[in-house]
Amino acid sequence: MDTVEVENLIQKALKELDQALEAHIKKDFEARNMNIWNASSETEYLLFMLGIQAKVENEDDLPSTPNENKDFDVVECIVKAQENLQESLQLYRRQKKNLKEVYEKVFSARGYLIMLQEKIETKKL
Template sequence: MTVDEAEKIIHKALKEIDESLSSFFKKDVENAKLKVWNASSEVEYLLFMLKIFMENKILNNNIENQKEKNLTMVEYIVKAQELLQKALEGCREKNLEKVYRKVFEARSYLTALQEKIERGKI
């Protein structure tokens, strides 16, 4: 996995997040939910590839997990978006560990949002 490959995947996830917000504000909640799932799949794939590439050198227990926070759909999406932007900074710095950590944190917001969606709380 190269930094360029990671950057492409982050951009795909950010595009899905942007489209999710756009759909949400247009009152198309179903499409917003679909876009959240698409962003999550990109993030999961990137984490998987980075973990393999880095040979499991990163310990997840030092990474903040956001699942317990009670936020609105927009807040979850914006937090994930901010963290993915920070991951892009890591790409520019050629720091794959920073990329991994920020993507992992973004994933926690996206999965928390997905859980709320599945429970019908959104």
């Protein structure tokens, strides 16, 4: 996986999250949900590829995922995921050799996206 591919995956996920926010504001919940799923897909693939490159063997050392019992707002979850992905992109551009930090930020973003997916599936969203 080269530099351009990593950056493209992060940017695709960020674009999907931007579109999810726009759809949410327009109350187009079907489009919002699809954008969340697409962002999740990009994030999962990115984690897989970064995990191989960073040789991440033990996910126990990673930051904890968001507290599922806390009632996060949809917008808050999307924004938190965006923030983590933005930080991962900045880290990646600065220090391509330290992929563990990049992986951790993407992993955190994934936690928020999983929370949103679970709400979508249980019709709480």
